[in-house]
Amino acid sequence: MWEYAPAPESRDIANLKPNYRMFVDGKFVEGTGEPLKTINPATEEVLAEVSTASASDVDNAVKAARRAYDRVWSKMPGSERAKYIYRIARQIQERARELAVLESLDNGKPIKESRDVDVPTAAAHFFYHAGWADKLSYAGYGPDPKPLGVAGQVIPWNFPLLMAAWKIAPALACGNTVVLKPAETTPLTALVLADIIQQCDLPPGVVNIIPGAGDVGATLVEHPDVNKVAFTGSTDVGKIIQRQLAGTNKKLTLELGGKAANIVFDDAPLDQAVEGIVNGIFFNQGHVCCAGSRLLVQESVADELLEKLQTRIQTLRVGDPLDKNTDVGAINSGEQLAKIKELTESGEAEGAQRWTSSCPLPDKGFFFAPTVFSNVSQAMRIAREEIFGPVLSVLTFRTPDEAVAKANNTPYGLSAGVWTEKGSRILWMAQRMRAGVVWSNTFNRFDPAAPFGGYQESGFGREGGRTGLEAYLDV
Amino acid sequence: MAAPTTLPSALADAVRDESSLRRFLHGLPGVDQVGVEQRAAGLGTRSIKKASKLHAIDLAISMVDLTTLEGADTHGKVRSLAAKAKRPDPERPDVPRVAAVCVYPDMVKTAADELKGTGINVASVATAFPSGRSTMDIKLADTRFAVEQGASEVDMVIDRGAFLSGRYGQVFEEIVKIKEACGDAHLKVILETGELVTYDNVRRASWLALLAGGDFIKTSTGKVQPAATLPVTHVMLQAVRDWKNQTGELRGVKPAGGIRSTKDAIKYLVAVHEVAGPEWLDPHLFRFGASTLLNDLLMQRRTQLDGHYSGPDYVTVD
Numbered sequence: 001m002w003e004y005a006p007a008p009e010s011r012d013i014a015n016l017k018p019n020y021r022m023f024v025d026g027k028f029v030e031g032t033g034e035p036l037k038t039i040n041p042a043t044e045e046v047l048a049e050v051s052t053a054s055a056s057d058v059d060n061a062v063k064a065a066r067r068a069y070d071r072v073w074s075k076m077p078g079s080e081r082a083k084y085i086y087r088i089a090r091q092i093q094e095r096a097r098e099l100a101v102l103e104s105l106d107n108g109k110p111i112k113e114s115r116d117v118d119v120p121t122a123a124a125h126f127f128y129h130a131g132w133a134d135k136l137s138y139a140g141y142g143p144d145p146k147p148l149g150v151a152g153q154v155i156p157w158n159f160p161l162l163m164a165a166w167k168i169a170p171a172l173a174c175g176n177t178v179v180l181k182p183a184e185t186t187p188l189t190a191l192v193l194a195d196i197i198q199q200c201d202l203p204p205g206v207v208n209i210i211p212g213a214g215d216v217g218a219t220l221v222e223h224p225d226v227n228k229v230a231f232t233g234s235t236d237v238g239k240i241i242q243r244q245l246a247g248t249n250k251k252l253t254l255e256l257g258g259k260a261a262n263i264v265f266d267d268a269p270l271d272q273a274v275e276g277i278v279n280g281i282f283f284n285q286g287h288v289c290c291a292g293s294r295l296l297v298q299e300s301v302a303d304e305l306l307e308k309l310q311t312r313i314q315t316l317r318v319g320d321p322l323d324k325n326t327d328v329g330a331i332n333s334g335e336q337l338a339k340i341k342e343l344t345e346s347g348e349a350e351g352a353q354r355w356t357s358s359c360p361l362p363d364k365g366f367f368f369a370p371t372v373f374s375n376v377s378q379a380m381r382i383a384r385e386e387i388f389g390p391v392l393s394v395l396t397f398r399t400p401d402e403a404v405a406k407a408n409n410t411p412y413g414l415s416a417g418v419w420t421e422k423g424s425r426i427l428w429m430a431q432r433m434r435a436g437v438v439w440s441n442t443f444n445r446f447d448p449a450a451p452f453g454g455y456q457e458s459g460f461g462r463e464g465g466r467t468g469l470e471a472y473l474d475v
Numbered sequence: 476m477a478a479p480t481t482l483p484s485a486l487a488d489a490v491r492d493e494s495s496l497r498r499f500l501h502g503l504p505g506v507d508q509v510g511v512e513q514r515a516a517g518l519g520t521r522s523i524k525k526a527s528k529l530h531a532i533d534l535a536i537s538m539v540d541l542t543t544l545e546g547a548d549t550h551g552k553v554r555s556l557a558a559k560a561k562r563p564d565p566e567r568p569d570v571p572r573v574a575a576v577c578v579y580p581d582m583v584k585t586a587a588d589e590l591k592g593t594g595i596n597v598a599s600v601a602t603a604f605p606s607g608r609s610t611m612d613i614k615l616a617d618t619r620f621a622v623e624q625g626a627s628e629v630d631m632v633i634d635r636g637a638f639l640s641g642r643y644g645q646v647f648e649e650i651v652k653i654k655e656a657c658g659d660a661h662l663k664v665i666l667e668t669g670e671l672v673t674y675d676n677v678r679r680a681s682w683l684a685l686l687a688g689g690d691f692i693k694t695s696t697g698k699v700q701p702a703a704t705l706p707v708t709h710v711m712l713q714a715v716r717d718w719k720n721q722t723g724e725l726r727g728v729k730p731a732g733g734i735r736s737t738k739d740a741i742k743y744l745v746a747v748h749e750v751a752g753p754e755w756l757d758p759h760l761f762r763f764g765a766s767t768l769l770n771d772l773l774m775q776r777r778t779q780l781d782g783h784y785s786g787p788d789y790v791t792v793d
Contacts, residue, residue: 001753004523116520267505269507272509272510421505421507441509
């Protein structure tokens with residue numbers, strides 16, 4: 001037997017500090033909220049203490065953002081704003097290893113992924129939007145589109161740095177200033193991004209980063225001087241925000257949950273479909289809003305595909321997120337792990353057939369072995385509710401119409417995957433999918449030039465691409 | 476068409492006649508180019524260190540088909556290659572021997588004499604290597620000559636012209652006949668994937684060769700670019716894995732040409748391990764067709780054991 005020796009990335013690269021402070025008006029300052037402790041979900045040890053914002057800190061941050069907007073940022077030519085944004089992008093590349101290791105420590109995602117996906121894509125978002133800063137007149141929103149003002153942004157824990165980039169880059173490119181609240185369990189990389197922003201000499205107050213729990217986010221989005229709210233996270237919280245903002249003139253975009261269908265037709269390239277299914281649901285431990293959590297497979301190839309899929313899943317390496325050979329890392333929090341366990345138990349209780357990889361799991365930390373449920377019906381909770389974990393529900397269909405009906409039969413509508421060698425069928429399906437993104441013969445591919453967003457309970461508004469600029473322009 | 480071995484009924488049906496064969500090959504699932512290349516690149520990032528690296532190096536050495544296929548080959552050159560095969564690193568007797576020495580048919584006797592009793596195989600290319608452009612009689616005579624001279628493995632080339640024009644039956648028959656002519660010698664079927672171009676073709680040609688009784692499917696002659704690539708090898712490894720699932724039989728894969736560094740070789744071994752499965756990590760089921768790879772493996776082996784790099788003057792150049 002050939003066992004791969006452990007190949008851990010050194011945690012020293014993360015430059016972990018015992019204390020992190022919030023970033024307001026160009027300075028790192030102590031928050032007056034109750035400090036939070038962020039832990040490494042792979043070991044449950046405390047990584048650092050992070051100061052959090054109180055209501056008055058939120059107010060200070062919004063005021064700083066307003067000052068920066070009125071005095072500097074909204075007046076600055078786009079070509080000058082672009083220079084700052086390019087600088088941030090280059091600094092992210094410079095400090096890529098530090099950011100990647102820190103992200104894996106704080107979030108639990110495998111280093112392979114933070115190194116090859118999260119950090120490079122975050123840099124790409126800044127590069128892409130820097131290019132737009134002086135070309136907004138050509139974006140299709142009128143001859144001289146104006147920014148909105150102060151953007152209050154609240155982001156989730158599944159892609160801490162990447163989501164910060166998705167939010168900050170277009171806001172800055174369009175001339176807005178930002179107050180961003182990172183997730184309670186993963187504040188660290190956003191604060192290193194703040195350090196980068198400080199070193200890039202952005203005018204004070206253009207970007208403010210205030211860690212804290214949900215109440216800080218609520219205070220931020222409710223603040224009367226915020227002009228634009230962007231939220232990525234759960235559908236429940238998204239609904240609360242939408243209620244709060246009803247009747248105000250704040251512009252809102254929401255990117256919420258999903259229950260995406262990955263649809264495999266009998267003429268699909270099966271070996272690559274298996275890879276796409278694995279990537280769709282086990283990438284980032286399934287903590288992906290657009291995860292392909294429902295596999296819809298044509299009955300005539302279902303047995304063959306499931307057999308191949310199980311063989312492949314059996315090779316996934318679950319464990320230390322810092323090991324370069326780890327494919328599936330740690331679940332981000334004990335709370336999330338409990339939710340995944342609760343939903344998988346409901347799947348068994350409702351009569352679905354459970355198969356779980358026999359891979360060894362570490363003794364410490366929050367881990368969950370890749371799991372596949374077959375014989376799932378639309379009525380089961382595991383087919384309807386977002387699990388947000390490495391759990392796949394397999395359903396079958398017989399005809400393309402049935403595939404469309406089942407795929408769309410969800411209150412969500414963020415993404416979908418279509419696997420077939422037939423080009424005409426890809427287009428036919430894509431027209432009928434009620435999903436913001438449809439991938440064909442691939443899954444979970446992100447590019448700053450491609451708009452991303454949802455239908456129905458998956459939210460509204462687009463991020464990325466020319467379309468994504470609209471959310472940050474007064475149009 | 477004559478099926479070479481007793482095949483399960485579904486596969487026996489595939490080789491009943493030319494049109495069945497065609498239907499079978501065209502009914503295989505397609506290969507998505509972007510997907511297979513992404514997977515190959517992804518697996519290529521595995522980090523193999525310390526004991527697992529040393530194990531991989533020794534395994535790779537034992538899988539090398541040490542090859543010389545030049546117009547300028549001489550008996551002296553082949554003798555020195557055979558000596559290298561027996562003692563890859565003369566100062567380190569614990570280095571495993573290579574799997575085989577691979578030469579042209581007229582060099583087989585020289586190699587066989589040198590390697591008698593060592594357990595190292597003599598592989599001969601045959602069938603109008605590398606183009607395969609000759610008559611069947613000549614290809615058969617070429618094969619028989621190689622076996623008579625002492626080759627225990629024959630590396631044949633398929634008729635790519637026939638394959639590309641859809642004459643699958645002809646390619647199948649050729650492989651069956653060459654296999655017969657091989658007798659006890661193992662048959663490796665070179666697909667020359669650089670001329671087949673698409674991954675769909677590679678998958679079809681792989682199945683064609685397996686159906687016709689090839690013991691190994693081999694990527695390339697080394698005379699056409701591109702030669703072996705990781706994604707092509709992935710597709711071929713999937714074919715032998717699926718073949719085993721359907722028939723219970725284990726068949727081998729040999730990438731050849733262009734694999735020069737230890738780093739590359741380890742990427743191939745990772746693919747063998749995770750695409751086909753751990754049981755293919757065996758010289759009976761996986762080979763590297765290479766000439767310069769061996770010396771890099773030896774240098775990296777020394778580096779692993781000595782803790783420092785010693786340079787190319789400490790390995791023999793043959």
